[in-house]
Amino acid sequence: MIRKIWGVMRRPSTRWGLGTLVLGGAFVGALGWNGFHYAVEQTTTTKFCLSCHSMQGNYEEYKTTVHYVNPMGVRAECADCHVPKSGWRLYRAKVLAAKDLWGEITGKVDTPEKFEAHRLEMAETVWADMKANDSVGCRSCHSFEAMDFAHQTKPDAAKQMQQAMKDGGTCIDCHKGIAHKLPDMSSGYKKLFEDLQAEAGQLRPKAGDTVYPLQTVELYLDEPKDGVKAAGKVIAATPMVVEAVSGKALQVKLEGWQQEGAERMLYAAQGRRIFNVALAPTAVAAVVPGARMTDPDTEQVWTDGTLTVWVKNADLTDSLDKVWSYAGSMFSAACGTCHVLPHTSHFLANQWIGTLNAMKPKAPLNEEQFRLVQKYVQMHAKDMGGEVEE
Numbered sequence: 001m002i003r004k005i006w007g008v009m010r011r012p013s014t015r016w017g018l019g020t021l022v023l024g025g026a027f028v029g030a031l032g033w034n035g036f037h038y039a040v041e042q043t044t045t046t047k048f049c050l051s052c053h054s055m056q057g058n059y060e061e062y063k064t065t066v067h068y069v070n071p072m073g074v075r076a077e078c079a080d081c082h083v084p085k086s087g088w089r090l091y092r093a094k095v096l097a098a099k100d101l102w103g104e105i106t107g108k109v110d111t112p113e114k115f116e117a118h119r120l121e122m123a124e125t126v127w128a129d130m131k132a133n134d135s136v137g138c139r140s141c142h143s144f145e146a147m148d149f150a151h152q153t154k155p156d157a158a159k160q161m162q163q164a165m166k167d168g169g170t171c172i173d174c175h176k177g178i179a180h181k182l183p184d185m186s187s188g189y190k191k192l193f194e195d196l197q198a199e200a201g202q203l204r205p206k207a208g209d210t211v212y213p214l215q216t217v218e219l220y221l222d223e224p225k226d227g228v229k230a231a232g233k234v235i236a237a238t239p240m241v242v243e244a245v246s247g248k249a250l251q252v253k254l255e256g257w258q259q260e261g262a263e264r265m266l267y268a269a270q271g272r273r274i275f276n277v278a279l280a281p282t283a284v285a286a287v288v289p290g291a292r293m294t295d296p297d298t299e300q301v302w303t304d305g306t307l308t309v310w311v312k313n314a315d316l317t318d319s320l321d322k323v324w325s326y327a328g329s330m331f332s333a334a335c336g337t338c339h340v341l342p343h344t345s346h347f348l349a350n351q352w353i354g355t356l357n358a359m360k361p362k363a364p365l366n367e368e369q370f371r372l373v374q375k376y377v378q379m380h381a382k383d384m385g386g387e388v389e390e
Helices: 002-010 018-042 053-062 078-082 087-105 112-117 119-132 155-167 186-200 281-286 320-335 349-362 367-379
Strands: 210-213 217-219 232-234 240-246 249-259 262-269 272-279 288-294 301-312
Touching (some): 053 087, 112 119, 186 320, 217 301, 249 272, 262 281, 272 281, 281 301, 320 367
Antiparallel strands (some): 217 232, 240 249, 262 272, 288 301
């Protein structure tokens, strides 16, 4: 049978015979496949990574970390963290890495200054990829199952690690900036705010439009002119319906809820401490009361009210989505670097106040930024129609 098959393959249907062509093709295929894998291996080494000038400085900061020098004498190379060991993820990583090489060739990141300018963008891309693949690079060395939590030097960290294992967390949720310098996390949301302020300078609202403050703005009972004092403040992201336009001033209508005994504050919803407007004592009487109700759970009396005032056409936008995008970026940068970022619907609106206050000393936000982040999570909380956690 074998002789017959070989005889068929040697028939002169081609000049060299079918068998010769098959064997030759197999040889060329094997040579090409092995050559391809050799190229993959050689372009995955740390030496190859350091052939790019921008990576050399990056490597120097890595050498100061525990992944380079440690008591166990175990060293992670570039590929251990950034390139999966096998399968389609390996080839995907190699294809995506081509853009980094292109960035070096075209001069996008060929100097320390340029690299630093794009550090946050590059880091967020890597973090997102590691989140999507369940930190497969980390898990090539680390695993929950191999951890002896009882003997970890930091008990609080051990508890967080065990909770992450229970909740299905992944390494990059908490361990950012451990092999390379952490980027300036504020650069992203600061750029968003600068862009919003630039757009605000071109905003020309008309009667009937709804606008939103980018940050706290002053309100006036009369058109703001020289000698007219502010009568309160409108908190960022509060909807204001334009009633009239006079030069650079807008007459706007505001809505909110007042609690009996604390009438100087207008809240976004009954029973929720979501700040919309803070009034001076002289402005309280300007609120037109509406429906009145008693909260059955707290027995607090609440009144729905409206207020027509004036504001300056400055630091305003007609897009609430853009305000939330800016606030969400701050929330992620300030609260999602060192631990798993809680979903906004994980807490009730009022619960978020205590949760954020506990993190406030560690958050790199000023009072204005912190106030907007608080409003963002409250307005997207469980009892305010926030998206359900996945």
